[in-house]
Amino acid sequence: MPTPSSDLKRRSFLRAAFSGALVTPGVMSAAEVEKEIAGQFQEPAHDLPLVEDADVIVCGAGPAGIAAAITAARAGAKVRVFEWRGCLGGVWTAGLLGYLLDFDKPGLNQELLKLLEERDLRRGTSKYDVCYEPEGMKLLLEELFVQAGVKFQLHTKVCAAYREGKRLTTVVTESKSGRQAWRAPVFIDTTGDGDLGALAGCSFEYGEADACPCQPMSLNALLVCKDVSLLGDFVRYGTIPPGDKPNEAKKNLLRAEIERTGHFPSYSKPTLWQIRDNLLLVMMNHQYGVPCFDAAKITEATVMARAELHKIVNGLRKLGGPWEGLQIAATAEQIGVRDGRRIAGRYTVSKDDLINGARYDDGVVRPTFSVDIHALSAEHNKTAGYSNRGIKTKPYDIPLRALIAKDVDGLMMAGRCISGDFIAHASYRVTGNSVAMGEAAGVTAALAATTKRMPHDVPWSESEAKLKTMGQRA
Known part of the structure; x- marks a missing residue:
């Protein structure tokens, strides 16, 4: 007989931190299922298509x-x-x-x-x-x-x-x-x-x-600028043109610009890449100590990361100059997990x-x-x-x-x-x-x-x- 590798009959339903109570419609009401232990719900057995x-x-x-x-x-x-x-x-x-x-x-x-x-x-x-x-x-x-x-x-x-x-x-x-x-x-x-x-x-x-000192997660985003040529010293390209600054120097320059907005980024080596024309990719945030198997904490990390991205981009746009018109085109659907x-x-x-x-x-x-x-x-x-x-x-x-x-x-x-x-x-x-x-x-x-x-x-x-x-x- 097949042996379940995890107990599928008992599942703990955790309170949702961001989305409210979890409700899943089914063929039986909760009142019809015996609750043997407080805080647990016994899912009725049922056949599945194979x-x-x-x-x-x-x-x-x-x-x-x-x-x-x-x-x-x-x-x-x-x-x-x-x-x-x-x-x-x-x-x-x-x-x-x-x-x-x-x-x-x-x-x-x-x-x-x-x-x-x-x-x-x-x-x-x-x-x-x-x-x-x-x-x-x-x-x-x-x-x-x-x-x-x-x-x-x-x-x-x-x-x-x-x-x-x-x-x-x-x-x-x-x-x-x-x-x-x-x-x-x-x-x-x-x-x-x-x-x-x-x-x-x-x-x-x-x-x-x-204790889970795991590597941080990062939420990437696509940005649109008015003229990428004005951002030359801040952008990383697939091919480094003659006389161009090393990538490490570019990261430090970009961080200095972000600090001018009054914010120190949660990732101290922020990076901009050119994707096409005036379309840019940015990685500039860290979410620390988030386990990959905790949905509530990943949700919180995603919300915090997106808020930081918007704060930084809005701050850079207010600086004007080469940053005039900078805006977020899209944030990633999935926060990037390293660990x-x-x-x-x-x-x-x-x-x-x-x-x-x-x-x-x-x-x-x-x-x-x-x-x-x-x-x-x-x-x-x-x-x-x-x-x-x-x-x-x-x-x-x-x-x-x-x-x-x-x-x-x-x-x-x-x-x-x-x-x-x-x-x-x-x-x-x-x-x-x-x-x-x-x-x-x-x-x-x-x-x-x-x-x-x-x-x-x-x-x-x-x-x-x-x-x-x-x-x-x-």
């Missing part, structure tokens, strides 16, 4: 999920993807990131760069400094899914996971269609926050310690791997990005917006084992929720690495599912050979 039409189910359609799904489908698997937002791309699109880091990896990274360039959706030519248009990225990703034959459902959140013994067999989703159950041989957690792994009963780590659950895998990427430049036979990607720990508190932000803790990172391998769950069979991870410590995560979490990890998880999951094996039984040499035949490996 669909079994996929070899691989991918939960989360951010950078890692996109890569995992496309690669698995190209490798011959039938793929389903669930994404709770209204678009594909995660932080790239709903999060208005607009900026790619560690994107010099082979495979789908380079394919995406080429497609962005062909569609005139990116600025600059540097392979290390890539700015793109989030709205155009949405359409591009949808078209890639359709071309690959990936079945996907937006506005759908995975809310439960079931196992038979140690093996994950079924997930349950919530959407406008109600609760639905889905079964597959292999699942991939690309939720960023490790939601599926946690639901499935995996052990995980979070933040740097139990989520790190699901326990068959290997844990560590600080020592970065320092020693570790090499592994099953290395799926070689990150080069430095340790990037944003200030953990407002007090730290006053002296440094971010830090590498004095750690000099050498290019290092992330082994396939770090992408395979230790506690649950048939489950893989890709992106920032893979198995790693706090320091290593601060390096590999950026999206270029997430894409490469997604490719590795996708091809391995496809090979496992279509040959009736577990992911941990598929050697990386076989997965890598398959990627090469698909043209996704140098």
Whole structure:
């Protein structure tokens, strides 16, 4: 019999801090259900429609999920993807990131760069400094899914996971269609926050310690200015023109302008990127100590962040000069989360791997990005917006084992929720690495599912050979 990995019969309904009482219509009234313990509600058992039409189910359609799904489908698997937002791309699109880091990896990274360039959706030519248009990225990703034959459902959140013994067999989703159950041989957690792994009963780590000194969240925004040429010293471009100021100097200049408005930004290294013509992307706020799994606190952080963005932009506009007419075109639908659950895998990427430049036979990607720990508190932000803790990172391998769950069979991870410590995560979490990890998880999951094996039984040499035949490996 399937064993629920979490108690689905009992759910605590918390008082909503911002939205009032939570009311969900159903077939039974609360008075008809016995309340055994004050403050708890016993949800009546009911049957769910079950669909079994996929070899691989991918939960989360951010950078890692996109890569995992496309690669698995190209490798011959039938793929389903669930994404709770209204678009594909995660932080790239709903999060208005607009900026790619560690994107010099082979495979789908380079394919995406080429497609962005062909569609005139990116600025600059540097392979290390890539700015793109989030709205155009949405359409591009949808078209890639359709071309690959990936079945996907937006506005759908995975809310439960079931196992038979140690093996994950079924997930349950919530959407406008109600609760639905889905079964597959292999699942991939690309939720960023490790939601599926946690639901499935995996052990995980979070933040740097139990007290949750986690990295801060940031809410990005798109701005419109009258003339970007007047903001030259404050804006970061995809290609640095001769004589242009270094990016660090630009951040300090922008902060000084914000301080002229009488406000010190919660992120002391605010940054402006040019997206197209007079359209700009801005990152200039931090929300500290917010757990990725606390909806009430994330709501509060989002409200506070949006208020700060408007305060800063309104203040800059009042300065006049190059800031005249500056306005917010859109704030992100999703606040950017840096720190989520790190699901326990068959290997844990560590600080020592970065320092020693570790090499592994099953290395799926070689990150080069430095340790990037944003200030953990407002007090730290006053002296440094971010830090590498004095750690000099050498290019290092992330082994396939770090992408395979230790506690649950048939489950893989890709992106920032893979198995790693706090320091290593601060390096590999950026999206270029997430894409490469997604490719590795996708091809391995496809090979496992279509040959009736577990992911941990598929050697990386076989997965890598398959990627090469698909043209996704140098």
